[in-house]
Amino acid sequence: MTIAVCLKWINASGQTDVDDDRFMGFSYADQAALEYALRVAENTNDEVIVVTAGPVGAEAVLRDAIARGAHRAVRIDIDRSHDSATIAQAIAQVVAHCALIWCGDYSSDRGSGSVPAFIAAELSFAQALGLVEIQVPADSLHPIRALRRLDGGRREQLEIHGQAVISIEGSTARLRRASLKGSMAANKQAIDIVTVNQVAIETPPTRAYRPRARTIAAPVGSSALDRVKQITDTSSAKGHGETVHLEPREAAELIVNKLREWGYQS
Amino acid sequence: MTDTDIIVVGAGPAGSCAAIAAAKAGKRVVLIERGPFPGSKNMYGGVIYPRILDELIPDWFEHAPIQRWVVRRSTMLLSDTGAFNIDYRSNAWGQAPYNGATAYRPDFDNWLAQQAVAAGAELICSTTVTGLLRDAQGRIKGITTDRPDGDLTASVVIACDGVNSFIAKDAGLYKSVDASNYTLGVKETLSLPKSVIDERFGVRDNQGVDIEILGGTSGVNGGGFIYTNLDTIALGVVLKLPKLSAQKKRPEEIIAELKRHPAIAPLIEGAEVIEYSAHVIPEAGLDMMPKMVADGLLVAGDAAALCLAAGIWLEGVNFAMASGMYAGQSAAQAVTAGNTSASELQSYTKKLNETFVLKDHKKLRKIPHLVLSDRVQHKYPGFVTGIVERMFRVENPHPKPGVRRILREERKKAGISLMDLVRDALTGLKGFG
Known part of the structure; x- marks a missing residue:
């Protein structure tokens, strides 16, 4: 089995727009992902492949x-100015055979954390993203137990089986130091290069970002001021949502209905 | 079988030149640097005189990351309010074969280390050498590092690990360490637009200025310097450690006072401090140098105290590059000969003795002590500026005083006896001559 780790080559000094070999590296989140992949591989005697x-x-x-x-x-020889979906598409073709794909949850050069999700979608793998705690089994790949960060300080417990993309926070592990002999050997090791021509990339047409339009009900009122207030007034307390206890199917229907009611879905 | 032929510790100018020389001689070379990249931890307060690179990298001036070529060289004596400046300009220094240059060490050192890599050396960064490996007979056979599985064996180790060389000390090559042999260099890098620097210093394009200062160090023995980069000015002081400690002054206070001096303030007005750095300098030349050779070990650069602090000549990087180059060549020869004993490696010290590296140090042996002496530091700047002040002040209706009278009166005012003046003049003439 092969375990993949995706590493993003960034300027680690914080100057996100400057490519200077002296300061390039990879994020703490990517370092943590590499560390976990190495730990798992040590337990299972699997191969670790790193991709950038x-x-x-x-x-x-x-x-x-x-x-x-x-x-x-493996280095994918591709212009880094491509969007996350395109980069993920290229990476996905290189790591499609892997049992687990480890990523940092987002890179420190204004990364959005979208590449892991795109890879999972591209490969139809399970995804466990934004993990803050991971327990790997002693002698097998699965199941990996993890905690995922949710809003409001909440945590979601996950159990990961099968092929999956996992993205983790930088605080979860400290990457081991390389041995001196390891560094010297690494300088001599060949790196596989995949050119963009070798991976089929579909680049969707791009346009300037614009928020999606949503339909809202016309305001009612006897005067124009009342109608304007109805749309813009922020002085009156608004509801903070409601808590409901429903079966998954009913919950999904309620969400869809609410989205329709609020004008997000027609 | 050793892991490699030659280990060079420290990828500064000495280490990289040692690695280039040894790699060009066909040896397996590992160049170890403790910083994340060469030059990341290095600083200096002056000018590089890179002509010694002609031998190793003939077209160095086309590729080296130089900021400005120094075409104006000034020596400035500062009293509390006055300044006496000797200024020489030569635009020829701004053209091949060039003379001195200013450069950022993280750029220059990194470039030089990449030349070593291009020559075949293997560069390993972020690795601190923690000691020497020895065989059962106590002979040096490699190094230990702070990395896991971090021992590395070699036929020769070249220590270019800087002024505090733990390797040279570990090998017992330093007799003792005397703080009075060291100075502390502190430097501010001040940001100004290039056009402003060009205008204030009277230069253009990549022409640069180097000003060495005597006085202006708030009563602490030492000196100051200003030199121009493209869009920054480096301003700093070099301070004798025991004096600094005794006066209980902080270096940044002394720099602040220098920046307020009426001769300095207009040069840096409006500048923003973008970097502050400090470094210890081996200042005593020949009088503090360690043994440079042991069985399987050579010492070069600051690690061997090869820094020339002789008043009008303040040089270090060129001595580091030269000593590194000779160390690399000698180590390679010894490896080829299959004999890396101290006697075989003495070809290194022979080379140092035959070239400017030790010839300059021998000739100028007494000058560092003279320059840092209390009299030169605290009395001569006031003495000289006092003379000049009176020579050029017109106090009509009084007639001009005679020069001999001015000399006599200013000498007495400064508290310098005629005997001391003659003695210092002779020491200077002998040293510089």
């Missing part, structure tokens, strides 16, 4: 990962 998308300079992070214990590395 970018120019030749990005190979430095792959060599760093190999020095720390990864077995193989």
Whole structure:
């Protein structure tokens, strides 16, 4: 079995718009993902493959990962200006055979954390994203038990089976140091390069972002001021939602109805 | 079989030149740097004189990340309110074969280390060398590092690990460490638009200025410096450690006072401090140098105290590059000969003795002590500026005083005996001559 780790080559100094080899690296979240992948692989004697998308300079992070214990590395030679969906599409084709795909939840160069979700969607894998706590089994890949961050300080317990994309926060693990001999060996190891021509990428047409229009009921009132107030007034207390206890099917129907009522869905 | 032929510790100018020289001689070289990249932890307060690179990298001036080529060289004596400046300009220094240059060390050192990599050396960063590996007979056979599985064996170790060289000390090559042999260099990098720097310093394009300052260090023995980068000015002071400690002054206070001096303030007006850095400097030259050779070990650069602090000549990077190069060449020869004993490696010290590296230090041996002496530091700047002040002040209806009278009166005012003046002049003439 093969375990993949996706690493994003970024300027780790915080200057997000500057590509300077001296300061390039990978995020703490990606480091934590690599550490967990190495731990799992050590337990199961599986292979760890590290993948990044970018120019030749990005190979430095792959060599760093190999020095720390990864077995193989693949660089997807692709312009990093592509959107997350396109990058994920390219990565997905390289890691489609893998049992687990570990990612950082988001990179520190203004990353949105969307690539792991896109990879999961592309491959129809299960996804467990934004994890804050992970327990890996002692001698097998599954089940991985994890806690996922939710709004309001809540946590969701997950149990991960089968092929899955996992993204984790940087605070979950500290990446091990590379051994000196490991670093020297990594400098000599060949890195597989996949060119964009080798991966079929469908780039959807892009347009400037614009919020989706939603239909709202026309205000009612005897005077124009009343009608304007009805739309814009913020002085009166608004409801903070309601808590309901329903079966999943009924809950889903209620959500859809509410979205329709609020004008988000026609 | 060793892991490699030669280990070079420290990817500063000395280490990278050692690695280039040894790799070009066909040896397996590992260059170890404790910072995340070469130059990331390095600082200096002056100018690089890179001509020594002609031998290693013939077209260095086309590729080295130089900020400005120094075409104006000034020596400034500061009293509390006055400044006496000797200024020389040569635009020829701004063209090949060039003279001195300003550069950012994280750029320059990184570039130089990449030349070593291009020559075949293996660069390992973020690794601290923690000690020397020895065989049963006590002979050096490699290094230990702070990495897991971090021991590395080699036929020769070249220690270029800087002024506090733990390797040279570990090998017992330093007799003792005397704080009075060291100075503390502190520097502010001040941001100003390039056009403003060009205008204030009378330069254009990539022409630069280097000003060395005597006085202006708030009574602490040392000196100051200003030099121009493209869009920053480096301003700093070098302070003798025991004096700094005795006066209980903080270096940043001394820099602040220097920046307020009427001769300095207009040069840096409106500048923003973007970096503050400090570094210890081996200042005593030949009088503090360690043994540079042991069985399987060579020492180069600041680790060997090869820094020239001789008043009008303040050089270190060129001494580091040269000593590193010679160390790399000697180590490679010894590996080829299959004999890396101290006697075989003495070709390194022979080379240092035959070249400017030790010849300059021998010639100028007494100058660092003279320059940092109390008299030169605290009496001569006032003495000289006092003379000049009176020579150029017109006090009509009084007639101009004679120069001999001014000299005599100012010497007495400064508290310098004729005997001391003659003695210092002779020491200076002998040293500089």
